[in-house]
Amino acid sequence: GAVVSQHPSRVICKSGTSVKIECRSLDFQATTMFWYRQFPKKSLMLMATSNEGSKATYEQGVEKDKFLINHASLTLSTLTVTSAHPEDSSFYICSARDFTGGELFFGEGSRLTVL
């Protein structure tokens, strides 16, 4: 199946710093990418939907200025957590979908710890 690579897998940062997470589709063009947040033993909470070349659509309650999403190419989307705080610590997962609009291919996830 298609492969989605997410980097970094783990990141620890100090409070107030910004962290960038990359999500790449390695063998297909991802017309749409999704960013999720997952708390321990909980479900995936959709944060935003991004389409290549356009602004991301954020879910209700997600601060767009806090979680900056860029989908500059058909194979790369980035999530930047700006001015991170300990409450931003979480598991962030991206997923990608090609033009067929079927299954989602997930990245390996990025565990963010803000000290």
Next chain:
Amino acid sequence: GQQVMQIPQYQHVQEGEDFTTYCNSSTTLSNIQWYKQRPGGHPVFLIQLVKSGEVKKQKRLTFQFGEAKKNSSLHITATQTTDVGTYFCAGKANFGNEKLTFGTGTRLTIIP
């Protein structure tokens, strides 16, 4: 907004026993997908159901989509230790709306 609930939240079964998780949506779905997430891993696609009343099988796994397209189930026959993980359903509410809403998940543990 759309809500997708799954029951049970947790299930512990003896190896060899059957397992079923149920998924219920607050709105009618155009299709439903099922994913499996192993502990420490990321979700992996299992299957997609589109038609009302559809039943699909993958070896020991049987997936059903309700007649009203608001519920679904996943049944595993004769569980094995490799079945351990959390099973999520994910529903797409409307045609043209690309967003999938994930269910609350059912965590399956196997007692050897």
